[in-house]
Amino acid sequence: MQIDTAAPVPRPESRCAAAEPCVRRRGRPRSEAAERAIVAAVERLMEDGVALADLSIEGIAAAAGVGKATIYRRWPNKEALLVDVVARLEAPEPQLTGGTVREELLAMMEFMRRRGLAKRSRWVLKTALGQLDNWPELRSMYQEQVLEPRRELVRRIVRRGVAEGVIRPDLNPDLLSEVVMGPILLRTVFWKEAPLDDPALAEQLVDAVFNGIAAPLPR
Structure with a gap:
């Protein structure tokens, strides 16, 4: 059975009074079930070894049990x-x-740590x-x-840290961003044997940047 939100939906009878203007609903609410089916279908195809370049809208639609129009309503192209x-x-x-600059950087670093772990543990993500x-x-x-x-x-x-006086203002923001995120990216991309499973890693890296290494x- 196919999930196809492209099928026409019968219009309900108008209940607007003659003296009151009708408010027409624009568009059709998106089907979360169809969207989940499409995403899951792409993941299954990738798990089966289909390369990204070989995926097609037709194949994805068939695997998801939806019509091509359902996909194109959500994404303009493959x-x-x-x-x-x-x-x-x-x-x-x-x-x-809205926490402190240190807390915001810590949250960003922790996100990168989890992303690195996901790339190592989920071969589908690594392959993609x-x-x-x-x-x-x-x-x-x-x-x-x-x-x-x-x-x-x-x-x-x-930039917020510079404005609040907790980060040096004499360095380029791009350079400062790379200094902050560089260590975790190095471990994820180049030093793949370096551990990422330590929950304290993000805090150690952020504090090393804030306190300096000298x-x-x-x-």
């Missing part, structure tokens, strides 16, 4: 759908909470991210829609 699916495979996006290098168009979309907003989030925290000068 690339947008795949970027969304890969992003969902990762840890939930961090949200600024690895294939982005062979698909420049998809990688560009992922960079623009997923990675760049995260970088901007770190820059916002850094030994105190002798009096």
Whole structure:
């Protein structure tokens, strides 16, 4: 049985009084069940070994039990759908909470730690991210829609820290952001044998940046 929200829905009889204008509903509410089925279908196809470049809207629709129109109502093309699916495979996006600058950086670092663990433990995510290098168009979309907003989030925290006087104002915000996030990215991307499962790792890294690594000068 197919889940197809593209099927026509009968219109209810109008109950508007003659003296009262009718308020027409625009569009049709999205079916969360259909959306979950589509995302799950892409994941299953990837688990079966289908490469991202070989996925098609027709194949995804068939695997999800929906019509192609149901997919196109949510995503304008295959690339947008795949970027969304890969992003969902990762840890939930961090949200600024209004805490201290240190607390916000700690939350961002913890997000990156969990993302690194997910990439190591979920081979589907690892495979998907690895294939982005062979698909420049998809990688560009992922960079623009997923990675760049995260970088901007770190820059916002850094700029706030500079404005509040808790971060040095004489360094470029981009450089400061890279100094903060660099260690966890290094462990995730290059030093894959380095442990990421220590819950205290994020706090250790943030405090190392805040306190500096130079030994105190002798009096």
